[in-house]
Amino acid sequence: MVEAENITKTYGDRVIVNDFSTRVLRGDRIGIVGPNGAGKTTLIKMLTGLLEPDSGKIKLGSALELAMLDQGRAKLLPETRLKDALTGGGSDTIHINGEARHVVGYMKDFLFTPEQANTPIGKLSGGERARVALARALSLPSNFPVLDEPTNDLDLETLDLLEEMVSDYAGTAIVVSHDRDFLDRVATSVIIAEGEGMWTEYAGGYSDMVIQRGEGVNARAAITKAHRAGKTALAQTTAATAKRKLSFKEKHALETLPKDIEKLEAEIKTLNAAPADGSLYAKDPASFAAKSKALAAAETKRAAAEEQWLELELLREEIEG
Numbered sequence: 001m002v003e004a005e006n007i008t009k010t011y012g013d014r015v016i017v018n019d020f021s022t023r024v025l026r027g028d029r030i031g032i033v034g035p036n037g038a039g040k041t042t043l044i045k046m047l048t049g050l051l052e053p054d055s056g057k058i059k060l061g062s063a064l065e066l067a068m069l070d071q072g073r074a075k076l077l078p079e080t081r082l083k084d085a086l087t088g089g090g091s092d093t094i095h096i097n098g099e100a101r102h103v104v105g106y107m108k109d110f111l112f113t114p115e116q117a118n119t120p121i122g123k124l125s126g127g128e129r130a131r132v133a134l135a136r137a138l139s140l141p142s143n144f145p146v147l148d149e150p151t152n153d154l155d156l157e158t159l160d161l162l163e164e165m166v167s168d169y170a171g172t173a174i175v176v177s178h179d180r181d182f183l184d185r186v187a188t189s190v191i192i193a194e195g196e197g198m199w200t201e202y203a204g205g206y207s208d209m210v211i212q213r214g215e216g217v218n219a220r221a222a223i224t225k226a227h228r229a230g231k232t233a234l235a236q237t238t239a240a241t242a243k244r245k246l247s248f249k250e251k252h253a254l255e256t257l258p259k260d261i262e263k264l265e266a267e268i269k270t271l272n273a274a275p276a277d278g279s280l281y282a283k284d285p286a287s288f289a290a291k292s293k294a295l296a297a298a299e300t301k302r303a304a305a306e307e308q309w310l311e312l313e314l315l316r317e318e319i320e321g
Contacts, residue, residue: 001026001064001144001172002047007056008197009042016042017053018197026061026143029166029173031183031206034193040176043191043199044146047174067142076129076136078122082112085121085132086139096139110135111157131158143171151179156272180206180306210310246319250312257309264302271295 002024009017016039024030024047032040045051049060076085083103087094094103104114110131121129130150137145147166151159159182166173166186177183183190184205191201192209202209246254271294 001028001061003057003059004047004053005057005059007046007053007058009039009046009051009054010197015197017046017199019056020199021056022047022191022201024172024174026172027170027188029169029175029186029188031187031190032174032176032192033178033183033190033206033209038193038195039197040193041148044148044174044176048144048146064144065142067137067140067145068148076121076133078120080121081117082107082119082121082124082132083117086135094139095141106135106139110161127158134158134162138165144173145169145171146174148176149178150175151177151182156269178303180303184208207310211314214314246312246316250315253308254312254316257305257312261302261305261309264298264305267298268295268302271298 002022004020004022006019006021007017008015008019020043032043034040042051046053046058048066049058049064052058083092084090086106087103092103093100094106095101096106104117107114107117112128112131116124121132124132134147134150137147150162159179163182163185166175173186175183175186184207187205189201189203190206190209191199192213194200200213202212204212271291
């Protein structure tokens with residue numbers, strides 16, 4: 001589907017992509033991860049032929065049909081009715097994978113009721129608008145959807161639905177996401193920003209990437225330093241690790257972090273109900289905003305706790321041999 005050979009892209013003095021190569025085969029589901037501002041969108045645009053690299057080559061498959069779902073949901077006009085957003089207007093029929101379906105039946109796949117068919121997009125909740133954007137993207141005639149942060153604003157039911165659809169998708173997909181569990185479930189490989197324009201591809205999902213790489217997304221500086229230091233520094237680090245022992249704090253963290261993560265997951269599950277409830281935003285916007293903020297904070301804490309636990313577990317395994 002896509003073959004990239006030694007592609008490079010810079011903006012001014014900043015290197016966004018430096019000498020990156022990959023091959024995307026039919027049926028692959030590629031996860032792309034990295035901190036905000038790392039250049040994920042730039043990399044996607046090059047891999048899909050929307051942006052030329054400064055150097056290197058990009059070769060696209062002859063029958064490539066792209067469908068883009070961006071995190072801004074910019075194409076959803078507030079006055080457009082829900083069913084018209086899915087069908088394009090003027091019809092109650094939508095074609096999915098070459099088969100005609102009634103729009104109400106397709107709406108139900110994305111947890112909408114028949115009564116919502118004529119609801120303007122502007123009156124839907126954030127989670128519902130995200131579902132509409134997702135439904136639109138997956139209905140387009142495409143063999144290569146590109147999903148940029150598709151899990152944003154999704155409630156748990158819709159997230160499960162998305163995971164199932166992407167996992168069962170017969171074509172090729174690129175997914176940009178910070179959701180580790182989601183990537184573990186759907187990705188066949190993960191491309192991660194290493195810093196200073198370096199990108200590396202790892203087989204499997206996010207957890208597989210962490211095991212192979214030894215670090216998660218937030219360790220960009222450490223990984224860059226390791227790349228520069230080379231094999232000698234790595235050998236010295238390994239030898240030093242073999243001599244040390246886990247501290248009391250590290251042992252305590254290994255024991256308590258799983259329970260902390262479990263509590264945070266329960267908190268996230270409860271908080272997810274607020275963004276999914278469109279009536280709460282209409283009745284009490286301040287409460288809706290506060291709960292959305294609390295949800296984001298809890299997800300950040302969970303990610304940090306998972307990262308810390310994985311790093312400590314890897315360290316324990318190294319020390320124990």
